[in-house]
Amino acid sequence: MAANAYFCTKINRLKIASYNVNGIRAAIRKGFLDWLVLAGPDVICLQETKAMKEQLDLEAFEKAGYPYHYWFSAEKKGYSGVAILSRQRPDHVAYGTGIGYMDAEGRNIRADFGGVSIMSLYLPSGTNIARLDHKLQYMADFQAYVDSLKREIPELVICGDYNICHRPIDIHDPVRNKNVSGFLPVEREWIGNFIDSGFIDSFRHFNPDPHHYTWWTYRAGARAKNKGWRLDYGMVSRPLEDRLARSVILPEARHSDHCPIMLELSESY
Numbered sequence: 001m002a003a004n005a006y007f008c009t010k011i012n013r014l015k016i017a018s019y020n021v022n023g024i025r026a027a028i029r030k031g032f033l034d035w036l037v038l039a040g041p042d043v044i045c046l047q048e049t050k051a052m053k054e055q056l057d058l059e060a061f062e063k064a065g066y067p068y069h070y071w072f073s074a075e076k077k078g079y080s081g082v083a084i085l086s087r088q089r090p091d092h093v094a095y096g097t098g099i100g101y102m103d104a105e106g107r108n109i110r111a112d113f114g115g116v117s118i119m120s121l122y123l124p125s126g127t128n129i130a131r132l133d134h135k136l137q138y139m140a141d142f143q144a145y146v147d148s149l150k151r152e153i154p155e156l157v158i159c160g161d162y163n164i165c166h167r168p169i170d171i172h173d174p175v176r177n178k179n180v181s182g183f184l185p186v187e188r189e190w191i192g193n194f195i196d197s198g199f200i201d202s203f204r205h206f207n208p209d210p211h212h213y214t215w216w217t218y219r220a221g222a223r224a225k226n227k228g229w230r231l232d233y234g235m236v237s238r239p240l241e242d243r244l245a246r247s248v249i250l251p252e253a254r255h256s257d258h259c260p261i262m263l264e265l266s267e268s269y
Helices: 003-009 024-029 032-039 058-063 129-152 185-196 202-206 238-243
Strands: 013-020 043-047 068-072 082-086 092-095 108-113 116-122 156-161 199-201 232-237 244-249 261-266
Touching: 013 116, 013 156, 013 232, 024 032, 043 156, 058 068, 068 092, 068 108, 082 108, 082 116, 129 156, 129 185, 156 261, 185 199, 199 202, 199 238, 202 232, 202 244, 202 261, 232 238, 232 244, 232 261, 238 244, 238 261
Parallel strands: 013 043, 043 116, 116 156
Antiparallel strands: 013 261, 043 082, 068 082, 092 108, 108 116, 156 232, 199 232, 244 261
């Protein structure tokens, strides 16, 4: 039996983590690799790596148990970037979406393991009018891309920083932030439609409670006060619903202004 078939069908759980590290080199200095060894996901999706592959000590990831690592950087140095690290070799890795302006910013990478395809996504923020227009265009084009991809690969997991809070429960102050990018009605409508197009917000599948966030500003002690936003999602396509076993947020990890998320898929039969 091929190693990948064993990886995807014979282990009890497939553990998939996602983490916006806000600079992989800075996160490593804060103990990211030690955390990774202890958390032990089978696959981890990274966002906002802010580094070129040649700027990294790749052997350090291999020593941590991830001999297979794939990096997709932005053309602009020190900006954006996504990666996927895995314990087992994927069947295929797709760098980007084939949409030029998206790929220039290094925002999508996808790895296939058996029938399951796992994507690391870093959706743009809308910090000003120009970037908001860019974000809205990205959202529309990404939806079309995923609609097409699902016809080819129905078992799809899209993990990452969506830079959107879906509902008031996902943000500490929905009233004051109603006109702030990340919680604008048009953004919230888009992510709702994205879910309705055939995805499960895996965390909300298991946990309906408030006060669970994945990002906190560095200002005013927001993290200590848990005044955060839930911007990071593990979206799982509907054909995987019966295999969705667990989905959690891991706020104790403090290597970034985000924290990691983790979801688990049960054994395939």
